[in-house]
Each structure stands twice: as C-alpha cells, then as structure tokens.
Amino acid sequence: MSRPAKVLVGAAEQGVVTAVRNLVGEIDGAELASFQETTHELSAMVARTKPDVVILHDALGPQSAADAVRELVLRSPTTGVLLVNSSLDTTAALAAMEAGAKGVLPYPLTFDDLAGRFEIARQWSERMSGLISGAVADTARDLGRHGRITLLAGAKGGVGTTTIATHLAIDLHRKVEGTRVCLVDLDLLAGDVSGVVEARQRVSIADVAKVAEDLSASTILDALVHHESGISLLLAPLQPHESEYVTANAVRAILGLLRQEFDVILVDGGSHATPAQAAAVEVSDAVAVLVTPDVLAMRSFRRTVQAWEALGVRSESELHVIVNRVARDDTLNVEALGRLTSATVVSTRLPTALRTLERGVNARNPDEVREASWWAAIERIGTEVGVRDLPSGPLGTAPARRPRRQPKAKTKTKTTKSTSKAKAGAEAGQIAVETVALVPLVLLVCLLAWQLGLTAFAMVWNGHASNAATRAAAVGNDPEEAARDAVPDSMRDSVHVVVREDGSVEVSTDVPVMCPGCGSLPTSISKTTDVVYEP
The missing domain is CATH 3.40.50.2300 (Response regulator)
Structure with missing residues (x-):
C-alpha cells in the first residue's frame, strides 16, 4: 500500500x-x-x-x-x-x-x-x-564525485568567521593528501578572505554570477584563484555595488558546479542574512554559525536563525554552533549558551587567541601561526562539523591521510625521531615527579576536610545532648545519663555534664579525631543551658 x-x-x-x-x-x-x-x-x-x-x-x-x-x-x-x-x-x-x-x-x-x-x-x-x-x-x-559543501556564518561581524573558514580549508588540504578544497567568500559587502591569505584577484564571484544562466565548469574554474597553500579561492567583489549580481539562483548554480569539481567546498557566508546567503545555506550539506559567549552575539544568532526558518532553508536543530573567544571569566559560559539553542554546540571551544593569531594576520599568511594547539583545535572542529567527512573519489576510494610535514632526508628523520623520543621521555619523567609531589598535598587537604566534617558532627550531637540534659534536670532525673543516651554509643564516654549552682547545666563533648571513638582533640565543644524546674 x-x-x-x-x-x-x-x-x-x-x-x-x-x-x-x-x-x-x-x-x-x-x-x-x-x-x-x-x-x-x-x-x-x-x-x-x-x-x-x-x-x-x-x-x-x-x-x-x-x-x-x-x-x-x-x-x-x-x-x-x-x-x-x-x-x-x-x-x-x-x-x-x-x-x-x-x-x-x-x-x-x-x-x-x-x-x-x-x-x-x-x-x-x-x-x-x-x-x-x-x-x-x-x-x-555520471560525474563520479559529489563534493561536500559546508557553510560558516557569523552571528554578527567580528566573531572570526573568515579566519576560521580559511584555517579549516588550509588545514584540511595540508593534512589529507589529494583533497581538492575550494573556499568561497560569500560575504559580499565585507569579504576579506583575500586579506587573510594575501591573494590577488582579477575576477570575483560577481563576475561569475553575471553569466550564471550560461555557466560552465570551465568558466568558473577560470575565475578561481589558485593559492600557493594549495586551495582554490572564489573571492568576493571588490566593489560593493557588484553584489547585486550575486542572486540566489546564481549562488545555487555556482555551488552546484563547484560541487562537481572539488571534494570540499567551504563557504564564508558572512554575518548578514541576504538572499545569496540563504541560497547557500539551503544547498549546503552542513551549516555552522560562529558565536562569542555574550548576549549580543546570541541575539544576533537568534535573528539569523529566525530569518532562515522564515525562508524555509534551514531549521535551528540542523545547525552547528562554534563558540569562539572563550575565557574563564565569561559571564555567559558555554554550558549556559547550549541551553539557549536547540542547535548542536561544538564541544571544541576556541579560546581568545589574539596573540596566537597576530603573526599570521600581520603576515597575511596562516602558516605563520605556529601553535600546534590551535591547529589541533581547528582539526577537531572540522571533524565535528563534518568538513572532514570526505566523499569517495571516482573509484569509490577515500583520499589517504598524510602527515603535516614530510622529512627531506633519512638522517634528518632519524635525528628527529630520537630527539622526539628523548623529549617525550623527559616530559614523562617530569609529569611523574610532579604527580608524586602532589600526592601528600592532596591527602592533607582530604584529611582537613574530613576533620572539619567530624567537628560539625560533634557540634550537632552536643546540641542534642544539652537539650536532653536540660529536660532531665527540669523533672528531677539524672542529666548526665540523659545526655549520654542522646548521642551515639561511640561518643558516650566523651560527654561530660556539670550542674552549676545557678541552676544551669553545662554539657561538653570531645571532638573526635579520624573517627568517633578513635581519639579526640585537646579541645572540646561545650554548651550551657538554663534549667526551668517543674513545680
């Protein structure tokens, strides 16, 4: 049926x-x-x-x-x-x-x-x-290949969309051998991919969009900038008025042809919900939105998502959220941010790294960013968002992975390996020494916390014993026996009762050490209560 x-x-x-x-x-x-x-x-x-x-x-x-x-x-x-x-x-x-x-x-x-x-x-x-x-x-x-399109958009300007998109493209091409990567700058009014990687352009995406109705693979390939890093670039127009040529239909046609020619297409979608951006969101396999942990960014994120949902191109639950510039003292932490959206928040958070990125920004060369932790975070983000989920090649085999750098000679390789082993051994020994040194400190902190708990335990039972002794004295019974009956058996011998001449009762309790009945501190806890005798 x-x-x-x-x-x-x-x-x-x-x-x-x-x-x-x-x-x-x-x-x-x-x-x-x-x-x-x-x-x-x-x-x-x-x-x-x-x-x-x-x-x-x-x-x-x-x-x-x-x-x-x-x-x-x-x-x-x-x-x-x-x-x-x-x-x-x-x-x-x-x-x-x-x-x-x-x-x-x-x-x-x-x-x-x-x-x-x-x-x-x-x-x-x-x-x-x-x-x-x-x-x-x-x-x-017939094509034998179907490239994956991933779009990165910014919740608002200045959250690092262009930097992250560029670094994702370069890192993927560098680490996965044979991968054809294209980066499309669709931030039509403020696109700056050419500034991040220092690329000179003759034509832009606007020139390609002008002939979108008769577009062919050769036309779009001629418009690409083949950067020395190995990635291809389709850059934003230099003149803002040319952005009017980049219509939604043109974007669909351009990305459709790029999908046939490249394994991975990364799109810098900018931070404005334009028809061109919405068309790219609609045809993309994955969409990630960059935010910073602040209220303004989340408000902008909400407006962007509402615009996409109103156009019917992507729902919020289908999105990934990348949190950039995370610091320990953020008022809006990442956990709270995750409760504000139904989108998938990427677990890898990028810290505030202005110093780390400064060299690469000034040199307009991402390779000048030397910190391995930064590139490791970029690789993890690519994996979580799906950038690294490469399609099969024409024969159904995925591209093979390769190491970041290839050695030039055998002698240099051996030296590097031995040096790395020696350095790893030294670091392992240092970690072991530091761990052994921390053990006594950790034990001491645990003992102090335990002793504080026992002291509080003694204070609570001292109060119970004092109340029982006062009631017994008021009706003519033995206050000391009543006080000892009110505490656990392990504390009975540590309870002392004194009936004063003014009619009050003082109950003192020893503070146990390690456990009740094992010993006591030199000091004790005492409480004096006036007795109201029954007539």
Missing part, C-alpha cells in the same frame, strides 16, 4: 478552511498536515516539508495567487498546487495555471471536483518525484 499524500492548505477564511478540512478528510489516501494563514508562511512550510499537494485559496495574501503558485513550485518542484477560485476571476485563474497550478477549483467546493483534481495533482507529484530522483542518481553516477 502506498503512503498517504501529504496535503498543506493555505487559507485564512473560516468558511474555506472548514470546507477543505471536511472534504479532504473524506478522500482516501489524503493526509491533512497543516493550515497556513499567509502566503509567506505557506511558502516556508512547503520548502521545509515538501508536501505532495497544496490547496491554495486565491484570497490568501499578501502575494497574489499567481505569484504564490510560482514561488511554491520553485520551492518544491514535486508539489502539485490546486487553486480554490472564490473570486471566479478567469484571468487570475489562467495566470495561476500558467504559473504552475495543476488545477482550479470553483467555490463553493464539491467533493467530486476536489477528489478529481486532487488525484491529478497527486499522480503528477509522484511522477515528478520519480523523475527527479532518477535524474539525481544518474547525474551523481
């Missing part, structure tokens, strides 16, 4: 909503998913859920019926759209059909009309899904 057809409805008038709900409920094989009250909400829901059939009321706003149908078909080519024509406007109905609607239903609705048009739309959706799935499989098989 085939699965039920998922149906979305776009209608705001209660009469239309009720009629559609009742009639769709009577159609076999139809599953009513949800109702949307604006064309924007309907478009976003269609992009996220990819339903089989959409029933659209022509009075739903703010878009016209034809524009709404055109956008729905663009968002989900496999969805069949039916238009409820309550205005009985033949011109508007014809425009909707030309935009891609699969049928027009006159209002008021009848079951026969709806069931017949619904079956046509459902069958069309099934055929289109089969054709598109087959075409995708054939294309992937």
Whole structure:
C-alpha cells in the first residue's frame, strides 16, 4: 500500500478552511498536515516539508495567487498546487495555471471536483518525484564525485568567521593528501578572505554570477584563484555595488558546479542574512554559525536563525554552533549558551587567541601561526562539523591521510625521531615527579576536610545532648545519663555534664579525631543551658 499524500492548505477564511478540512478528510489516501494563514508562511512550510499537494485559496495574501503558485513550485518542484477560485476571476485563474497550478477549483467546493483534481495533482507529484530522483542518481553516477559543501556564518561581524573558514580549508588540504578544497567568500559587502591569505584577484564571484544562466565548469574554474597553500579561492567583489549580481539562483548554480569539481567546498557566508546567503545555506550539506559567549552575539544568532526558518532553508536543530573567544571569566559560559539553542554546540571551544593569531594576520599568511594547539583545535572542529567527512573519489576510494610535514632526508628523520623520543621521555619523567609531589598535598587537604566534617558532627550531637540534659534536670532525673543516651554509643564516654549552682547545666563533648571513638582533640565543644524546674 502506498503512503498517504501529504496535503498543506493555505487559507485564512473560516468558511474555506472548514470546507477543505471536511472534504479532504473524506478522500482516501489524503493526509491533512497543516493550515497556513499567509502566503509567506505557506511558502516556508512547503520548502521545509515538501508536501505532495497544496490547496491554495486565491484570497490568501499578501502575494497574489499567481505569484504564490510560482514561488511554491520553485520551492518544491514535486508539489502539485490546486487553486480554490472564490473570486471566479478567469484571468487570475489562467495566470495561476500558467504559473504552475495543476488545477482550479470553483467555490463553493464539491467533493467530486476536489477528489478529481486532487488525484491529478497527486499522480503528477509522484511522477515528478520519480523523475527527479532518477535524474539525481544518474547525474551523481555520471560525474563520479559529489563534493561536500559546508557553510560558516557569523552571528554578527567580528566573531572570526573568515579566519576560521580559511584555517579549516588550509588545514584540511595540508593534512589529507589529494583533497581538492575550494573556499568561497560569500560575504559580499565585507569579504576579506583575500586579506587573510594575501591573494590577488582579477575576477570575483560577481563576475561569475553575471553569466550564471550560461555557466560552465570551465568558466568558473577560470575565475578561481589558485593559492600557493594549495586551495582554490572564489573571492568576493571588490566593489560593493557588484553584489547585486550575486542572486540566489546564481549562488545555487555556482555551488552546484563547484560541487562537481572539488571534494570540499567551504563557504564564508558572512554575518548578514541576504538572499545569496540563504541560497547557500539551503544547498549546503552542513551549516555552522560562529558565536562569542555574550548576549549580543546570541541575539544576533537568534535573528539569523529566525530569518532562515522564515525562508524555509534551514531549521535551528540542523545547525552547528562554534563558540569562539572563550575565557574563564565569561559571564555567559558555554554550558549556559547550549541551553539557549536547540542547535548542536561544538564541544571544541576556541579560546581568545589574539596573540596566537597576530603573526599570521600581520603576515597575511596562516602558516605563520605556529601553535600546534590551535591547529589541533581547528582539526577537531572540522571533524565535528563534518568538513572532514570526505566523499569517495571516482573509484569509490577515500583520499589517504598524510602527515603535516614530510622529512627531506633519512638522517634528518632519524635525528628527529630520537630527539622526539628523548623529549617525550623527559616530559614523562617530569609529569611523574610532579604527580608524586602532589600526592601528600592532596591527602592533607582530604584529611582537613574530613576533620572539619567530624567537628560539625560533634557540634550537632552536643546540641542534642544539652537539650536532653536540660529536660532531665527540669523533672528531677539524672542529666548526665540523659545526655549520654542522646548521642551515639561511640561518643558516650566523651560527654561530660556539670550542674552549676545557678541552676544551669553545662554539657561538653570531645571532638573526635579520624573517627568517633578513635581519639579526640585537646579541645572540646561545650554548651550551657538554663534549667526551668517543674513545680
């Protein structure tokens, strides 16, 4: 039995909503998913859920019926759209059909009309899904490779998106032999990848976007800058006004061709939710957002996520969050930050490393960053985000890993190995000595904590003994016997009671050492209480 057809409805008038709900409920094989009250909400829901059939009321706003149908078909080519024509406007109905609607239903609705048009739309959706799935499989098989696209966006400006994206690209190419890596600077207004790696450009992504309708692999390869680090770069335009050429459709076409030519495509998406960025987010295999542990960054992150969800390109739970510039005294720590989002927070946190990165920034050469801990953190982030999940090559074999640096001569290799072993042995011995020296200190701290606990224990039972002795003296019983009965057996011998001439009772208790009954400190705990004698 085939699965039920998922149906979305776009209608705001209660009469239309009720009629559609009742009639769709009577159609076999139809599953009513949800109702949307604006064309924007309907478009976003269609992009996220990819339903089989959409029933659209022509009075739903703010878009016209034809524009709404055109956008729905663009968002989900496999969805069949039916238009409820309550205005009985033949011109508007014809425009909707030309935009891609699969049928027009006159209002008021009848079951026969709806069931017949619904079956046509459902069958069309099934055929289109089969054709598109087959075409995708054939294309992937013919190309023999399918590169992975990872987009990095900044919650706000200045969080380190360009630096992290550049270092991820260089580190991957350096450590995984044979990997073809392309870095795309999609920060159209403030892109600075060329400044981080000192690359001179003749053309930019805007020049490629101008010919997006006739784009070919050779055209886009000619526009790339082949950097000396081994990665390829597609850089942002130098003039801000050229960014208007980089449309959403152009971005999809460019990234689609790059996916055929490279194993890994890293996109610096910038910190502004533009149509171009949203298109890149939509086609990317993974999306990571860089934040800093402060309220402003998290507010900007929330606005960015809401924009993407409204456009239907990516939900919050599908994102990764990379926390940069972490310090011990942060008011908003990483654990608290993780509770503010449903996204996956990357466990590797990048500390504030201005000194570490200063040499590389000034020299415009990431290789000048010499700290191994920094590159180790970059590698771990790449693994967690999925940058390092490389696709198989044309023959189905993944690229082989290689060490960071290759030795130039055998004699140098032996010297390096022996030196490394000697250094490792020295460091191991140093760690062992430090550990042995810390053991007595740790034991002393533990003993002090234990003794403090015993002292508190003695104070509590001394209070119980004092209360029991006072009550016994008030009714004429033996206060010392009552006090000793009120404490554990191991403390009975340490309880001493003195009845003073003024009628008060003093109860003192020794403070045990190590454990009750094993010994006591020179000092004791005492409490004096006035007795009110019964008449």
